[in-house]
Amino acid sequence: MVATKRGSKKGGTSAGSKARKAAPARKAAPAKKAAPAKKKAKPVKKAAPAKKKAPAKKTPAKKAAPPKKAAPAPKAEETKPAAAPKGPAGKKKSAAPRKVEPKPYRPKAKMGKDGVMILEEDKILEKAFYGGQQMPSPMEGFLMLLGVVGNDDGSATALFECSASSLRYQMELPRASRSERAQVKGVQGSGEDPDCPRHGVGYRLFRAGKELVCPLCGIAFGRV
Secondary structure (H helix, E strand, O other): OHHHHHHHHHHHHHHHHHHHHHOOOOOOOOOOOOOOOOOOOOOOOOOOOOOOOOOOOOOOOOOOOOOOOOOOOOOOOOOOOOOOOOOOOOOOOOOOOOOOOOOOOOOOEEEOOOOOEEEOOOHHHHHHHHOOOOEEOOOOOEEEEEEEEEOOOOOEEEEEEEOOOOOEEEEEEOOOOHHHHHHHHHHHHOOOOOEOOOOOOOOEOEEEOOEEEOOOOOOEEEEO
């Protein structure tokens, strides 16, 4: 009895094991097919090359007109600053600006044949002579009248001496003009005594032979 039980036990165990062995193994589930790969991306189109711009035409730049030169401003007269006045408070007194004195007029003279200096024809000098004014000398000083000598052609020569250099000078006085003679003749016709047309009223002509002569200039302006 005991053996049967063991054998049954053995047989049971073997049968069970066989049964376990006989059970077929489960087939593995088929692997899922991989999803098809995404379509290849379309190749990116290359950008069209940029068109070359036509080179711009170079236009010569207009030259700017040169700026006009501004007119030079008038120069202000330069004056030296006046010195400040000196007073009790220590201030300097302003010195008055010095006035520039004009140079005295000097006539011109040339050497004559006889070594005598002859004054050149000068309206300023003649005006001073006929007006009885002081006459400037070519050298420093003034001319002193020594005398007048009449000439045969109706003209005269005045003799002078320089007060500074003691040089002698001569001045030729022209003869009377037609208008001067006509003036003297008109006064004679009215019955009056004529005056010198050059020296003016108060300088009467005196008779020298057949002619009327001025005592100051020695010029004959008419006939008796």
